[in-house]
Amino acid sequence: MANELIEMRQLTKTFKSQLAVDHVDLTIRKGDIFGLIGPNGAGKSTLLKMLAGFIHPTAGDIILFNHNAQANPGYYERMGILIEQVGVFPQYTGYKNLDLIALAYGFKNRKAEITNLLNMVDLSSASKTKVKDYSMGMKQRLGIAMALLGSPDVLILDEPTNGLDPQGIASIRQLILELNKAGLTIIISSHILEELSKVATQYAIINQGKIIETMSKDELLLKCEDRIEVEVDQAKVAVPILEEWLGIKRYKVISERVIHIYEQQIKSQQIVKALADENLFVHAIKNQSQSLEHYFLERIERIGEQDD
Numbered sequence: 001m002a003n004e005l006i007e008m009r010q011l012t013k014t015f016k017s018q019l020a021v022d023h024v025d026l027t028i029r030k031g032d033i034f035g036l037i038g039p040n041g042a043g044k045s046t047l048l049k050m051l052a053g054f055i056h057p058t059a060g061d062i063i064l065f066n067h068n069a070q071a072n073p074g075y076y077e078r079m080g081i082l083i084e085q086v087g088v089f090p091q092y093t094g095y096k097n098l099d100l101i102a103l104a105y106g107f108k109n110r111k112a113e114i115t116n117l118l119n120m121v122d123l124s125s126a127s128k129t130k131v132k133d134y135s136m137g138m139k140q141r142l143g144i145a146m147a148l149l150g151s152p153d154v155l156i157l158d159e160p161t162n163g164l165d166p167q168g169i170a171s172i173r174q175l176i177l178e179l180n181k182a183g184l185t186i187i188i189s190s191h192i193l194e195e196l197s198k199v200a201t202q203y204a205i206i207n208q209g210k211i212i213e214t215m216s217k218d219e220l221l222l223k224c225e226d227r228i229e230v231e232v233d234q235a236k237v238a239v240p241i242l243e244e245w246l247g248i249k250r251y252k253v254i255s256e257r258v259i260h261i262y263e264q265q266i267k268s269q270q271i272v273k274a275l276a277d278e279n280l281f282v283h284a285i286k287n288q289s290q291s292l293e294h295y296f297l298e299r300i301e302r303i304g305e306q307d308d
């Protein structure tokens with residue numbers, strides 16, 4: 001489909017005996033801010049490095065812009081990437097650092113492109129300052145400008161807010177949103193779901209090299225929304241009663257016995273009473289709320305337990 005910019009099919013990377021990325025299937029669409037979330041060592045950087053063509057997969061395929069990237073490596077050039085530490089010459093200015101790369105790439109209109117990029121990442125006023133005098137946040141923004149040289153279609157950012165202060169984090173977040181608004185598809189990794197949730201529109205959770213869940217922003221918010229969990233004998237019998245008597249519309253049947261109700265104005269007692277009036281017994285009922293971080297940790301732990 002035209003909207004699918006990147007497809008990973010059974011993508012796998014092994015370092016000697018270490019399985020870093022394990023048969024990953026993922027699709028990234030045009031306009032996504034795709035958040036790859038996972039704990040340390042989960043395989044995020046390895047996955048991103050494969051997408052950028054920095055390292056070769058052990059098995060599986062990467063399809064970039066409908067072409068197999070391994071067979072057509074030119075498509076990797078349409079990916080801009082910033083991985084962990086920015087590789088810069090600290091004794092040179094921001095402008096000069098960008099110019100060195102532009103020169104190496106053989107860009108014709110270097111001055112205009114660099115001026116435009118510095119403006120975009122809000123470093124125009126520091127273009128003549130040596131990078132050794134930049135804050136961490138400024139260095140990251142320079143790194144993003146470097147990744148944007150050559151106008152890629154996709155920007156890959158590996159933990160771009162790591163080690164930044166709140167102001168630095170906010171400015172990177174703002175930049176990501178602006179670049180996306182201007183049409184750039186962005187893939188961003190993080191080990192903090194709360195931070196990712198401020199920008200990402202799609203999510204994949206990775207743990208021990210495997211994708212354990214993918215979801216949209218709306219799906220994630222729903223999973224973490226305050227709710228009442230009701231356990232009954234048969235959810236399919238209870239639901240029509242709750243719809244009719246309490247007018248609930250926002251609910252999800254989790255299993256044969258469990259329903260989640262997201263109507264904030266409805267109280268547990270009303271649910272128990274409505275069901276009791278129809279001779280249905282409530283086995284358990286509780287209010288639940290969980291933070292994004294709690295949800296993420298719970299997912300990771302649950303998978304860990306299954307593996308034990």
Ligand SMILES: Nc1ncnc2c1ncn2[C@@H]1O[C@H](COP(=O)(O)OP(=O)(O)OP(=O)(O)O)[C@@H](O)[C@H]1O
Nearest residue numbers: 015018019020038039040041042043044045046047
């Ligand atoms: N070049 C390498 N040689 C050997 N093992 C590697 C190499 N690169 C990564 N690994 C291993 O692969 C696994 C995944 O590492 P990766 O850096 O991709 O994880 P990550 O999710 O990016 O973690 P972090 O947030 O800590 O960087 C880890 O067990 C790591 O030790």
